[in-house]
Amino acid sequence: MISYRWLLFIVLFVGIFATNYLAMTVKEPLAASAAFTLMVLSVYGLEKFYNRGPEKVTDERTDLINMKAFYYGSLALIVTLMFEFIWLVSEDYETAVLMAKYLLMPFGAMIAVVVLSKAYLERVM
Structure with a gap:
């Protein structure tokens, strides 16, 4: 397999x-x-x-560490913006490249916050 x-x-x-x-x-x-x-x-x-x-038994600390709501919210934002980006690439490539340049830093910051906060909370807890 x-x-x-x-x-x-x-x-x-x-x-x-x-x-x-x-x-x-x-x-x-x-x-x-x-x-x-x-x-x-x-x-x-x-x-x-x-x-x-079988699901693991979780408590409030484990839910905090996983931060499921934040991850799913970030995923929903990325998926929604990807639909917009796909539509924009099909219509006007230059504007899509400009949009990608503008969104590179915010997406990088969002991903960095997700990774760093998860690592910090796992270390603290």
């Missing part, structure tokens, strides 16, 4: 390639959005399938 990491890599590679092809070459933003949605749902399904089993 193929390992989880390779399967996740294949799903992400094919999804990103299909989204890029449909948005840039074919100029079909709706099809590119559908490919991106299918990729996100596939990754979510893989996570649920490979992480199924």
